[in-house]
Amino acid sequence: MYSNFKEQAIEYVRQAVQEDNAGNYAKAFPLYMNALEYFKTHLKYEKNPKIKEAITHKFTEYLRRAEEIRAVLDEGGTGPGPASNGDAAVASRSKTKPKDGEDGEDPEQSKLRAGLNSAIVREKPNVKWSDVAGLESAKQALQEAVILPVKFPQFFTGKRRPWRAFLLYGPPGTGKSYLAKAVATEAESTFFSVSSSDLVSKWMGESEKLVSNLFEMARESAPSIIFIDEIDSLCGQRGEGNESEASRRIKTELLVQMQGVGHNDDKVLVLAATNTPYALDQAIRRRFDKRIYIPLPDLKARQHMFKVHLGDTPHDLSESGFEDLAHKTEGFSGSDISVCVKDVLFEPVRKTQDAMFFIKTSNDTWMPCGPKQPGAVQTNIQELAANGLASKIIPPPITKTDFDKVLARQRPTVSKSDLDVHERFTQEFGEEG
Template sequence: MAAGTTLQKAIDLVTRATEEDRNKNYAEALRLYEHAVEYFLHAIKYEAQGDKAKDSIRSKCLQYLDRAEKLKEHLKKGKKKLVKESDAGSKEDKDKKSDSDDEDGDDPEKKKLQSKLEGAIIIEKPQIKWSDVAGLESAKEALKEAVILPIKFPHLFTGKRIPWKGILLFGPPGTGKSYLAKAVATEANNSTFFSISSSDLMSKWLGESEKLVKNLFELARQHKPSIIFIDEIDSLCSARTDNENDSVRRIKTEFLVQMQGVGNDNDGILVLGATNIPWVLDSAIRRRFEKRIYIPLPEQHARLVMFKLHLGNTTHVLTESDLKELSNRTDGYSGADIQIVVRDALMEPVRKVQSATHFKRVSGPSPVDKDTICNDLLTPCSPGDPGAMEMTWMEVPSDKLYEPPVTMADMQKSLSRTKPTVNEDDLKKLQKFTEDFGQEG
């Protein structure tokens, strides 16, 4: 996909659509109008600043949608007319038309399958930087080696030195495998990022699933440099057995051929897989993932960084020693577990406000404008506090509530309620797989 903002891409598509419309290529114009509107909606959501800009884009969208509806009606009428003519006996003309279509080489089935897969292309970037990923230095270096460096310094990767074509990220759930993939999508600006799940490639029609796999790789070759990210890859590429469904076996075979088969040029394409249960993968698939990186549970230092990242700019009174104590007490917790601990603790001030029977007046920054200091803000307190007034949160004006800070007691309460989700048995299996086939991340 061409570099540039989503809004600029939408404007370019609309310009092309109006040209096709003027040249009476109505089918192509309709496709471009619809595509442009999708980009405009992304722009409204992620790029447009201020209500005025958003309203302006919305009004334009309505115009283009209105024109697209008219073109759709016109094309439907044209098709009905064609059927009537064929009823009258113009079958010969129809045959000639189909022959000319074949000569043009436009395969409508191929276009239909590729349009299904275009929804897997990530248009808006997730905005996650390498610095947002705590720890996992080895995994980050391997991904930079495979994705960023070949784009920035192509002359480094010539001759026998070629970038990695397949990287498998495996480890316990909640350790940041999908999060790393989001960071790759953000950092690899010039690459097209395909985020694939099993539902994108599975079809009820016989033979269509393998064609979708083939078209996915063809689409990636057209848009290269490309990254194909397959989350929970074990659902697609588990070990082949004698009694498995024939259609499932064909999908796996097509996958193997496309990843590393005769006549398939995969230069500029990286296949990135993530799984929690790597031991169920087929051995041939495992071989095609040249780098197999274990994403372990976070270490003490990484857990400390995670607590800071998840607290963000929320008002709190936690000291560095408090955070170190929390990171020491969360040994065995995954990154997702730590996020839940912090989110639960962040809700404690809300619960205090909800259950409070008395409030007192304090000074502090206004909830509406942080630069303005107010002397009449209200915060929850105990009935015995000096200046305590009996009232509930319903009686507090919305712009006069002073947010109680998150305390160490809130964190400890949350920690006592939240247990780690990774068990010892799974960790032993992952360690064994790493010893046999992987490398530490």
């Protein structure tokens, strides 16, 4: 298996040398970095000391060449001098980098960027920190990473640097994506929301270019946040039997970009979410300096969620009623509670459809009622609608009985074994949210 890594490294070197010879240093640099990543992986598996030594020697030469190119690209000056080794390109000293606007943007790059434009969240999702129930340490860590560096850049001097990569993991429906929406709302940053489908292309070599362009766009729009949902679908364990070549290349490019070699990435935050943290490639996992467990909501959080999801819908629940609901939904995820409330919201509508008695309220509307209620009129919604009163019919307020009825038929969707897996991962690699 490990010979694949060496072959891939050699192919990247060939492409890098070709671009280097042509003076395309911006293209040569990431190719050299991809080659180095594959050589590094190959060295882990190589047992022959002589081959290991030869690869290490080549690795050092290519790294030196990549550093020369990086220094030039950072300065925006002319091309680097001749490469110091026989394999790398000998670049002509007379070659200079094309000036902005001379040749215009590469049409291929324009096409890739146009495809990624849809990933930029231009409308704020309108989810505030206060809407996110519980998860206080996760919110605090994200505020440190997202809001403080933008509002108070003077805090981050010397060795103090903002967090650069967050992994949110936990069972499905616990609010990982919801937390990302809160970040998008509260942050004064460009927010890129991408999924595997945005970054996987059927064309050979295009997927890693999409990843590279995504990070380039994020650097240009800094301060910015890249949110990758379900990152496990992009970055599963390397070397698995069902892993495709395209998948390997995407992972390598993502590793290179997250390492930020040759770039100032202090103002680019990578935020990712997964339900299956163990499925992540180890190297990718290490790139996330903060790994936060988003657990099932506790009692107070569940109580808050019921209130948030009900919003301003009329109801007759007291504080103790909400507390009772929270006790009854032990083991429910945030998503389960959302589904429960959605179902409950329809209970008054169902009552209104089935009602045989209505009462006229003080503000001239009709509401279903019991047959013995004073002022009750025997009728139904069809008759009221036929008399031109359709717009005057309103459903009754939500009651505790409505919730009891729905909860009697709903079960939590997260199993004990799911929780055990995430708690074990937290003990080994993560921290509590």
